Amino acid sequence: xxxxxxxxxxxxxxxxxxxxxxxxxxxxxxxxxxxxxxxxxxxxxxxxxxxxxxxxxxxxxxxxxxxxxxxxxxxxxxxxxxxxxxxxxxxxxxxxxxxxxxxxxxxxxxxxxxxxxxxxxxxxxxxxxxxxxxxxxxxxxxxxxxxxxxxxxxxxxxxxxxxxxxxxxxxxxxxxxxxxxxxxxxxxxxxxxxxxxx
Numbered sequence: 001x002x003x004x005x006x007x008x009x010x011x012x013x014x015x016x017x018x019x020x021x022x023x024x025x026x027x028x029x030x031x032x033x034x035x036x037x038x039x040x041x042x043x044x045x046x047x048x049x050x051x052x053x054x055x056x057x058x059x060x061x062x063x064x065x066x067x068x069x070x071x072x073x074x075x076x077x078x079x080x081x082x083x084x085x086x087x088x089x090x091x092x093x094x095x096x097x098x099x100x101x102x103x104x105x106x107x108x109x110x111x112x113x114x115x116x117x118x119x120x121x122x123x124x125x126x127x128x129x130x131x132x133x134x135x136x137x138x139x140x141x142x143x144x145x146x147x148x149x150x151x152x153x154x155x156x157x158x159x160x161x162x163x164x165x166x167x168x169x170x171x172x173x174x175x176x177x178x179x180x181x182x183x184x185x186x187x188x189x190x191x192x193x194x195x196x197x198x
Contacts, residue, residue: 005049008022010051014050014051019049020049020051021046022044022049023045023046027055030055033058033061033062086172087164087165089163091129091161091162092132092162092164092165093130093133093136093161094137094138095162100113100159101136101157101160102138102142102152102155102157103138103142104158107139112141114138116137116138116143119147120143122178122182123147124153125175126179128153134171
């Protein structure tokens with residue numbers, strides 16, 4: 001006949017599957033808790049056991065006590081670690097790698113499609129007020145020397161155009177920097193005939 005073990009907390013008989021030794025390194029906080037709440041008065045020996053369910057009750061109570069002791073954070077006043085995208089009222093296109101955003105032609109990725117460079121994306125945005133998605137692909141006939149051809153810029157965009165665009169803060173910053181670079185390049189290329197030496 002096997003020896004009967006009583007739980008040190010509830011004093012009920014503990015079966016072998018529910019039995020957990022009380023004197024282990026992981027139970028130091030449990031023993032401290034039991035002494036504090038006067039559930040355990042004697043010295044803990046190697047033979048003392050607890051029900052697994054009694055041990056889990058302690059774990060749940062101690063976790064709840066830790067949560068109530070920690071200062072509460074107000075999510076409205078805390079700065080968010082993740083940067084959420086902003087919705088901008090900018091027309092956007094170029095959502096598929098297999099459909100040209102300019103002429104709406106469908107084709108395979110390798111079938112005469114090229115990735116639109118950032119300079120061409122900015123060129124289309126300045127001329128048509130349509131922002132293409134980064135790394136969009138279009139027919140190679142619309143491009144010449146890394147920029148859109150004049151015919152492409154003068155024609156209407158046939159692809160699907162959305163009226164709003166969600167952008168991350170980094171994307172907005174990149175867009176502003178690109179616009180600034182484009183403006184400074186145009187300013188340098190202009191010749192001022194009014195400011196001549198006297």
